[in-house]
Amino acid sequence: MATKTKARREDLRLKLIDLAEAQITEQGLASLRARDLAKAGECSVGAIYNVFTDLNGLVLQVNGRTFQRLGKQVASAITDMETAPACERLIALSHAYLDFAQNNYRLWNALFGIKMTSDSNIPAWYQTTLDLLFAHISKPVSEIFPEFNAADTQLMTRGLFSSVHGVVLLGLQQRASSAEISRMLTLILSNISQNKVF
Amino acid sequence: MATKTKARREDLRLKLIDLAEAQITEQGLASLRARDLAKAGECSVGAIYNVFTDLNGLVLQVNGRTFQRLGKQVASAITDMETAPACERLIALSHAYLDFAQNNYRLWNALFGIKMTSDSNIPAWYQTTLDLLFAHISKPVSEIFPEFNAADTQLMTRGLFSSVHGVVLLGLQQRASSAEISRMLTLILSNISQNKVF
DNA sequence: CCCCTATATTGAACACTGTTCACTGGAGGC
DNA sequence: GCCTCCAGTGAACAGTGTTCAATATAGGGG
Numbered sequence: 001m002a003t004k005t006k007a008r009r010e011d012l013r014l015k016l017i018d019l020a021e022a023q024i025t026e027q028g029l030a031s032l033r034a035r036d037l038a039k040a041g042e043c044s045v046g047a048i049y050n051v052f053t054d055l056n057g058l059v060l061q062v063n064g065r066t067f068q069r070l071g072k073q074v075a076s077a078i079t080d081m082e083t084a085p086a087c088e089r090l091i092a093l094s095h096a097y098l099d100f101a102q103n104n105y106r107l108w109n110a111l112f113g114i115k116m117t118s119d120s121n122i123p124a125w126y127q128t129t130l131d132l133l134f135a136h137i138s139k140p141v142s143e144i145f146p147e148f149n150a151a152d153t154q155l156m157t158r159g160l161f162s163s164v165h166g167v168v169l170l171g172l173q174q175r176a177s178s179a180e181i182s183r184m185l186t187l188i189l190s191n192i193s194q195n196k197v198f
Numbered sequence: 199m200a201t202k203t204k205a206r207r208e209d210l211r212l213k214l215i216d217l218a219e220a221q222i223t224e225q226g227l228a229s230l231r232a233r234d235l236a237k238a239g240e241c242s243v244g245a246i247y248n249v250f251t252d253l254n255g256l257v258l259q260v261n262g263r264t265f266q267r268l269g270k271q272v273a274s275a276i277t278d279m280e281t282a283p284a285c286e287r288l289i290a291l292s293h294a295y296l297d298f299a300q301n302n303y304r305l306w307n308a309l310f311g312i313k314m315t316s317d318s319n320i321p322a323w324y325q326t327t328l329d330l331l332f333a334h335i336s337k338p339v340s341e342i343f344p345e346f347n348a349a350d351t352q353l354m355t356r357g358l359f360s361s362v363h364g365v366v367l368l369g370l371q372q373r374a375s376s377a378e379i380s381r382m383l384t385l386i387l388s389n390i391s392q393n394k395v396f
Numbered sequence: 397c398c399c400c401t402a403t404a405t406t407g408a409a410c411a412c413t414g415t416t417c418a419c420t421g422g423a424g425g426c
Numbered sequence: 427g428c429c430t431c432c433a434g435t436g437a438a439c440a441g442t443g444t445t446c447a448a449t450a451t452a453g454g455g456g
Contacts, residue, residue, distance in 0.1 A: 044406045159365050159382035166364020184357035192389045242435045
């Protein structure tokens with residue numbers, strides 16, 4: 001029956017995602033090669049294209065995993081912090097983001113290294129996970145700025161996320177030390193909250 | 199004589215930089231092709247490699263031009279603003295950065311799209327221009343935070359630059375409107391300066 | 397249990413990259 | 427005008443991702 005074929009395909013699918021994830025982790029996105037993948041997965045090059053539309057599709061699956069791990073890890077940084085000041089929660093979130101990016105540098109970089117041609121196919125999980133992240137930021141933001149209207153709250157939330165992303169991105173790219181990047185995040189976020197932490 | 203050869207090479211060099219710049223402006227960095235360049239420049243593919251070490255070297259020259267224009271344009275945003283509050287100068291700088299990125303989107307993107315293999319060859323002008331940008335930011339920062347020591351001033355400067363970069367990068371990538379990105383920058387910078395502008 | 401057909405898998409071939417280097421043509425000294 | 431020598435050439439090379447005619451296999455019907 002067709003189940004056997006389907007099961008084999010699903011096995012291959014998972015195996016290829018695992019292999020691609022390992023390869024990106026060890027050598028970076030740019031090192032991913034269809035022929036190497038086929039050899040490591042003990043299948044033909046063509047088989048990859050039976051299971052994914054193209055290599056980008058495979059990377060998208062890896063990114064899905066990465067992004068979900070990122071979401072969970074950042075979220076877990078503020079569990080048991082409900083009572084902490086909003087400013088401290090923001091800082092904890094940003095440091096969790098930094099930690100993840102540092103400990104998963106190549107996978108994290110692959111999130112943004114994908115070719116975004118034919119923009120329509122940005123997967124749903126991307127926006128979903130991002131929205132979840134934004135929700136975590138949005139809460140402290142509305143506590144710090146209760147006078148903001150909805151639009152400004154959303155813009156400040158997106159802006160702060162982008163800020164933290166920028167600091168981490170450029171910081172890691174220029175090989176700044178963990179302490180320096182950490183300090184930059186703290187300086188910015190604590191001053192935005194008008195609640196200086198020196 | 200050798201002067202003639204040298205002059206011809208120099209002409210070709212400039213012509214190729216112009217052509218590459220035009221191509222990136224119109225179709226983006228990913229569309230740059232050695233053969234197309236040779237055809238447009240009325241030379242052989244090999245001639246390109248007589249004048250540049252490789253295509254990356256050519257792109258580096260284009261990026262040099264772009265980065266210098268960026269530096270000038272951002273700097274000019276705060277000439278005649280010496281008397282303005284530091285916060286407003288920061289916002290003006292960030293908006294100038296946004297304007298440049300918007301009006302030169304593909305060239306600006308090419309600044310970060312270059313392959314950074316063999317990291318040693320990051321050109322001197324890169325750090326020089328960046329230092330100049332940092333100097334412009336550093337001045338308002340030390341006015342707003344006179345109590346900061348030198349290390350923190352530098353970290354806040356780099357942090358704010360990275361923040362603005364992040365907001366512009368993600369903003370333009372997600373096709374946010376100019377007004378939204380502008381507002382995000384204003385919200386963040388005016389609150390950091392504890393000098394709200396609503 | 398054994399065909400037989402529809403479907404899945406294969407990997408050589410294709411289209412396209414950047415880069416090289418043995419050749420060639422012409423510039424410039426004698 | 428001849429003869430070096432060297433700059434310019436572009437066909438060839440080494441790698442990519444992707445395809446698709448050929449092959450192998452699955453699994454239902456006799």
